[in-house]
Amino acid sequence: MKTTFLALFLVFAFASAKADFVVDTEGNPVRNGGSYYILPALWGHGGGVGLAATGNESCPLTVVQKSSELSNGLPTRLASPYRIAYLPTNFIMEFTVVAPPKCADTPAKWTIVRGEDETKEVKLLGYENTLRGWFKIQTSTVRGIYKMVFCPTDEDSCGAVGISKDGKGHRRLVIDDDAPFHVVFRGAESSA
Template identity: 50%
Template sequence: MKNVTLLVSLFLLFAFTSSNFASVAADAVLDSEGSPLNNGGSYHIVPSLIGKGGGLGLAATGNETCPLTVVQIPSETTDGLAVMISSPARLAYIAEGLLLNMAFTAVPTCATTPSKWTIIEEDPAGKSVKISGYANTVDGKFKIIKYQSLFYKIKFCPSGDPCGDLGLYYDETGNRHLVIVANETPLSVVFKKVL
């Protein structure tokens, strides 16, 4: 009798665990090789289509004397800077719609603050993505959502307000600012493992 009870218990545990794993795996954000993004892992965020520019990096825009603005690098041969994608949730993988922190793994030598992404409210480009250090930041988190087929878009979700898609704003000097776009095409991206 003990063996039957143990067998049934193990079967139920396996069934419950595997169904939860399948659910998590179905919602997992996948990298360009089809593997789930690791919570706390580092990835290059690049456009999903060829000919749309390179990965993400930093530039000094406006009156900045230090590169604090998140931009897309024009050259499509460049994967850009590595971005650590993490959630405070105790999960091994990043799932779609999970609230996230995004941060470059490298900090410019002129920056005195961490490289965590923030949204700046008052910027000529609109609500721009910058690395932390500004006083006029918007409180909130990022999300990754499936956009087209195997491609994704990144959203910013301010506390208590609807989420907005991230896209590009081209300034007069040619910088491609990562900004919240309203009623425009979001930036379609894939995630490449950092080698």
């Protein structure tokens, strides 16, 4: 048992040492379990990530980008299931809304839900038609700018998280490899 633990520790320590770490807007490594605002990388392209009730939802369970550039959205906890201090890029992780609405399941983790029209939307846990898998943060072409991807457990490739406007103007987060949502992470001043 001790040798297995030691081997796993060495593998993760080596992987962490070689990996680039995700950094926030101040250039600090993103803490495992820390709370951050997820914001568009370019100013003038909407605000931060939050929640909205879309379709026939009576509770805001859909993860969306706020339309106003002045909105930071909601703080989101970025966490890996592994006991590491900082988050490397391209590492499995979970996104959890820090202060979800009372009508949402807790913990309010992001998941991917397959819609009737075969779209894959980012929503909070609580749906039956969810896809199993993990999120990852991958680097963009510029250091400090990232894209989020979802990697289903039953498929070989990951899909980038993008934006899709619906008929009511909601900027829903969906899987869209053609137009990934490029983001930065700003530390949340307080966690609720």
